[in-house]
Amino acid sequence: TIFSFAVLGLAVGTVTLTRTNADSHLRAAAINVAQARLEELKAMNSTTLAALVAACTSVSSTGCNDTPSASGITYDRRWWFAPNSPVAGVNRIDVRVNWNNHGSRTVTFTAAVPQ
Numbered sequence: 001t002i003f004s005f006a007v008l009g010l011a012v013g014t015v016t017l018t019r020t021n022a023d024s025h026l027r028a029a030a031i032n033v034a035q036a037r038l039e040e041l042k043a044m045n046s047t048t049l050a051a052l053v054a055a056c057t058s059v060s061s062t063g064c065n066d067t068p069s070a071s072g073i074t075y076d077r078r079w080w081f082a083p084n085s086p087v088a089g090v091n092r093i094d095v096r097v098n099w100n101n102h103g104s105r106t107v108t109f110t111a112a113v114p115q
Contacts, residue, residue, distance in 0.1 A: 029071040034097045053081040
């Protein structure tokens with residue numbers, strides 16, 4: 001019976017380890033998805049960026065999201081801007097990525113670019 005409890009403990013530990021490994025893999029993919037969009041936004045010319053800054057002022061702004069897939073998961077990626085933040089002449093960019101895997105998960109990246 002002691003052996004049974006030991007084996008049961010190992011089985012539970014294995015399941016937990018497998019889930020943690022899968023969660024880490026999906027989180028790394030989500031980070032890559034967020035970072036890719038952030039880099040695309042930072043690389044835009046000032047005219048294109050200014051139009052997006054005007055259009056994407058909140059997380060719920062229309063047209064400021066997409067649904068890329070990576071690692072077999074479809075992610076909900078949204079971006080928005082805060083003009084003159086953290087200081088005048090600078091735009092803050094926020095990119096948030098949501099996905100579901102054993103519950104809702106989210107990562108958010110923030111960067112600043114000159115206006």
